[in-house]
Amino acid sequence: MFVASQxxxxxxxxxxxxxxxxxxxxxxxxxxxxxxxxxxxxAYQLILxxxxxxxxxxxxxxxxxxxxxxxxxxxxxxxxxxxxxxxxVYQPAH
Numbered sequence: 001m002f003v004a005s006q007x008x009x010x011x012x013x014x015x016x017x018x019x020x021x022x023x024x025x026x027x028x029x030x031x032x033x034x035x036x037x038x039x040x041x042x043a044y045q046l047i048l049x050x051x052x053x054x055x056x057x058x059x060x061x062x063x064x065x066x067x068x069x070x071x072x073x074x075x076x077x078x079x080x081x082x083x084x085x086x087x088x089v090y091q092p093a094h
Contacts, residue, residue: 001021002019002020002021002022003019003021004018004019004020005018007036007057008066009036009038009057009065009085010038015039016036016037016044017036017037017039017044018034018035018036019034019036019037020032020033020034020035030073031052031053031072032051032052033050033051034048034049034050034051034052034054034055034070035049036048036090038065046089047065047085047088047089048068048089050070050081050083052070052071052072054071055068055069056068056069058082062084062085062086063084063085064085067082067083068083068090069081069083070083081093
């Protein structure tokens with residue numbers, strides 16, 4: 001089973017989706033799969049798949065899409081990665 005939330009990656013009118021497994025605790029203590037889908041005519045397209053504790057949709061944009069930061073936590077540190085839209089999908093920023 002999954003849960004989803006609407007987000008706005010491009011404009012306030014376009015509803016995109018963040019999808020998580022309902023029982024993410026089955027994947028580990030501080031990590032689970034997260035999928036981001038963009039609304040396109042007639043369908044949703046997968047544009048980001050990451051394993052994280054959570055994501056943050058940032059105000060900065062790449063190719064008209066808001067950047068996304070994913071965070072993971074270990075016993076002694078917190079790791080984060082920023083993803084930027086390349087025109088088709090999100091890629092880790094370098």
